[in-house]
Amino acid sequence: MIRSAFASLALGAFAFCAPALAQDKPARPSQATIEAYVKSTFGKAPAEWQARIAPDESLAACNVHRNQVSSADAEAITKRELARVSYPADGKFLGNWKEGYKVANNGRGGQFSDPPDTVSGGNCFACHQLDPKELSYGTLGPSLAAYGKDRKYDAEAIKDAYTKIYNSQAVVPCSNMPRFGTNKVLSEQQIKDVMAYLFDPESPVNK
Amino acid sequence: MKRLVGETKGQGMKLTVIGAAVLAAAMTLAAGHLTAQSPPQDDSEKEIERYRQMLSDPFSNPGYLAVDRGEEIWTTKRGTKNVSLEGCDLGEGAGKLEGTYARLPRHFADADKVMDLEQRLLWCMDKVQGLDTKDVLSRRFSAPGRASDLEDLTAFIANKSNGMKLEPQLNHAKELEMAAVGEELFYRRGGVMDFSCATCHAEEGKRIRLQGLPNLSVPGATAQATMASWPTYRVSQSALRTMQHRLWDCYRQQRWPVPDFGSDSLTALTVFLNKQAAGGELNVPSIKR
Numbered sequence: 001m002i003r004s005a006f007a008s009l010a011l012g013a014f015a016f017c018a019p020a021l022a023q024d025k026p027a028r029p030s031q032a033t034i035e036a037y038v039k040s041t042f043g044k045a046p047a048e049w050q051a052r053i054a055p056d057e058s059l060a061a062c063n064v065h066r067n068q069v070s071s072a073d074a075e076a077i078t079k080r081e082l083a084r085v086s087y088p089a090d091g092k093f094l095g096n097w098k099e100g101y102k103v104a105n106n107g108r109g110g111q112f113s114d115p116p117d118t119v120s121g122g123n124c125f126a127c128h129q130l131d132p133k134e135l136s137y138g139t140l141g142p143s144l145a146a147y148g149k150d151r152k153y154d155a156e157a158i159k160d161a162y163t164k165i166y167n168s169q170a171v172v173p174c175s176n177m178p179r180f181g182t183n184k185v186l187s188e189q190q191i192k193d194v195m196a197y198l199f200d201p202e203s204p205v206n207k
Numbered sequence: 208m209k210r211l212v213g214e215t216k217g218q219g220m221k222l223t224v225i226g227a228a229v230l231a232a233a234m235t236l237a238a239g240h241l242t243a244q245s246p247p248q249d250d251s252e253k254e255i256e257r258y259r260q261m262l263s264d265p266f267s268n269p270g271y272l273a274v275d276r277g278e279e280i281w282t283t284k285r286g287t288k289n290v291s292l293e294g295c296d297l298g299e300g301a302g303k304l305e306g307t308y309a310r311l312p313r314h315f316a317d318a319d320k321v322m323d324l325e326q327r328l329l330w331c332m333d334k335v336q337g338l339d340t341k342d343v344l345s346r347r348f349s350a351p352g353r354a355s356d357l358e359d360l361t362a363f364i365a366n367k368s369n370g371m372k373l374e375p376q377l378n379h380a381k382e383l384e385m386a387a388v389g390e391e392l393f394y395r396r397g398g399v400m401d402f403s404c405a406t407c408h409a410e411e412g413k414r415i416r417l418q419g420l421p422n423l424s425v426p427g428a429t430a431q432a433t434m435a436s437w438p439t440y441r442v443s444q445s446a447l448r449t450m451q452h453r454l455w456d457c458y459r460q461q462r463w464p465v466p467d468f469g470s471d472s473l474t475a476l477t478v479f480l481n482k483q484a485a486g487g488e489l490n491v492p493s494i495k496r
Contacts, residue, residue: 034392040471042472046464052398052462053464059396063391127415138417139414176401185399
């Protein structure tokens with residue numbers, strides 16, 4: 001996965017260096033102009049909500065380059081985001097797969113229509129196949145069916161997956177997958193449970 | 208379906224409402240069939256397409272009730288000036304309707320602003336009719352028992368461009384700015400999930416759960432079919448909806464703050480999307496899930 005990501009980054013960097021086709025591509029509007037539009041549309045929202053759409057350093061780079069960042073930017077992003085991953089103090093990565101299923105299946109939370117005390121889900125099924133018997137799954141991400149089994153429940157693969165779920169961009173810069181731990185969408189316990197859903201031999205994902 | 212029936216008032220509506228109920232039932236059946244049979248992915252895609260076909264039967268489209276209501280609002284005298292909206296210039300001259308929707312949003316010299324249809328209607332209510340738009344804005348999205356003037360007017364006016372091709376206006380400097388900013392906004396990530404429009408609408412043949420996602424990042428047939436089918440009657444909401452509502456709902460799914468109705472970013476996105484959809488032939492109100 002990492003190798004192919006670097007290949008596409010190299011391509012992205014090339015595309016970015018190519019001279020802009022002035023005749024059919026309008027120049028990028030100034031950042032100030034873009035911010036003025038954002039303010040006119042979202043400026044009445046509570047401060048806490050506005051803070052959520054102020055891009056951090058990594059997202060700012062992803063936005064300007066439409067996720068096709070240069071290899072230097074890519075390295076800076078993975079380094080920065082890896083430093084934002086916090087691993088469980090007890091060293092245990094796997095919780096309860098049954099609870100993990102609920103996290104994977106829950107798409108609530110974080111929407112302006114949700115009551116403020118809503119517990120957020122991971123909504124993994126929106127983008128991934130997991131339990132092969134579940135037909136209602138999306139395709140924005142790769143299939144994760146038999147994820148643990150295919151990796152022989154290997155300790156390193158388990159740690160890598162935890163990192164990925166905690167902060168997808170620590171692994172793939174500008175990944176389209178949410179940074180669930182770093183953005184505080186999921187708690188450590190929820191991530192452990194969803195990890196068990198991927199890695200417990202009894203989980204339907206591995207059946 | 209109870210809500211749908213509860214909503215109906217008067218006789219004329221009944222027939223169409225039954226049509227909608229039949230459609231909704233067909234939809235539920237198709238969905239049930241989908242999970243019960245566990246077909247492989249290709250079959251489930253076909254099933255979804257099949258029920259989409261059922262939903263586009265024009266004779267059972269309650270969106271046409273909104274068209275009729277919209278015509279009535281268009282010709283009703285209101286406001287401190289006690290005039291109808293017929294004095295409103297939607298871009299082709301005061302009172303002219305044919306083809307206006309196909310060329311909106313566009314720059315209006317009198318307001319020196321690029322406006323979509325709803326923004327322009329609000330401007331005309333204020334300036335032409337002298338109408339306090341507070342009540343109209345509070346009903347910007349209809350709900351059971353609460354019609355929306357803006358949805359109804361949009362259905363009526365957009366319908367007058369049927370058979371015409373989307374012709375995005377990109378001459379004035381402010382129209383060009385709108386298109387360029389709209390494109391930037393399409394790729395701007397944020398919110399707790401780090402989503403942008405492009406997260407969900409920039410690849411071919413993707414879906415979220417079972418819902419197909421149109422790729423709006425490239426000009427062509429998909430963008431045309433998408434943009435030329437709004438406003439639409441949404442069976443799942445028992446309501447006619449406009450692009451303002453669609454973008455409001457997508458920003459909700461994007462975990463962004465509530466976008467202000469009729470504000471510049473939404474118009475900018477609409478200009479950008481219409482640019483992708485240039486040449487798409489309007490057939491509205493359509494009917495969708």
